[in-house]
Amino acid sequence: METATITDLQELCGKSLDSLPAPLLAGSSVKSFPDATFRFVLARGISFEFSESNVLRSVHCYSGVEKPFARYKGGGLPAGLTLGLKGWAVVGRYGDTSKKGGGKIPVWLEYPHLGFQLSFQGSSWEDQNNVIVSMCIFIPEGNVKDFRRGAAKECFGVRECSVCLKPIKEAKVFCPSCKLVFYCSEECRSQHAKSHGKLCVGGAV
Numbered sequence: 001m002e003t004a005t006i007t008d009l010q011e012l013c014g015k016s017l018d019s020l021p022a023p024l025l026a027g028s029s030v031k032s033f034p035d036a037t038f039r040f041v042l043a044r045g046i047s048f049e050f051s052e053s054n055v056l057r058s059v060h061c062y063s064g065v066e067k068p069f070a071r072y073k074g075g076g077l078p079a080g081l082t083l084g085l086k087g088w089a090v091v092g093r094y095g096d097t098s099k100k101g102g103g104k105i106p107v108w109l110e111y112p113h114l115g116f117q118l119s120f121q122g123s124s125w126e127d128q129n130n131v132i133v134s135m136c137i138f139i140p141e142g143n144v145k146d147f148r149r150g151a152a153k154e155c156f157g158v159r160e161c162s163v164c165l166k167p168i169k170e171a172k173v174f175c176p177s178c179k180l181v182f183y184c185s186e187e188c189r190s191q192h193a194k195s196h197g198k199l200c201v202g203g204a205v
């Protein structure tokens, strides 16, 4: 069964197990933990994390570089994400974030306002070609989605500048093309413009 019919994996988050389309979980295996239950579909490279009350918390999509998951080939990834995006290109596209780890453990980056976390294979920050192993997709903080659709005049939920990581009170400076990346000032925007320019997904999503 194809997963390509799923329009947006973030829209599924927050829904109960019973209300999810049956083909989504076809062929899944279940693994329970004290505070969560995972449903894995290895052959489709996707897994689903449910809360104790069977509400979908997050969706995980795998790039296929690490077993036993196949590469996820369905649609519905948020913010123009692609599993083949590498290392520094991620920061070029989405900016920097204070929610990250690496060095002694494999690199991970989280973008709460965009609703996803990326886990990489290697642990080095210097590795420009570090490959994505998996992405965890969840409900974004704030209203970037509505803002991008033009349904909201002001954007809430963006906490920090994508360049200097300084806290942002009001998200007024952003990339006008993708409206995914927010800055504290025009200075930070122009600083990011060079690496962001060719990676911007404006128009594509």
Ligand SMILES: [Zn+2]
Pocket (backbone or CB within 6 Å): 161, 162, 163, 164, 165, 166, 183, 184, 185, 188
């Ligand atoms: Zn800044």
Ligand SMILES: [Zn+2]
Pocket (backbone or CB within 6 Å): 175, 176, 177, 178, 179, 180, 181, 196, 200, 201, 202
């Ligand atoms: Zn952009």
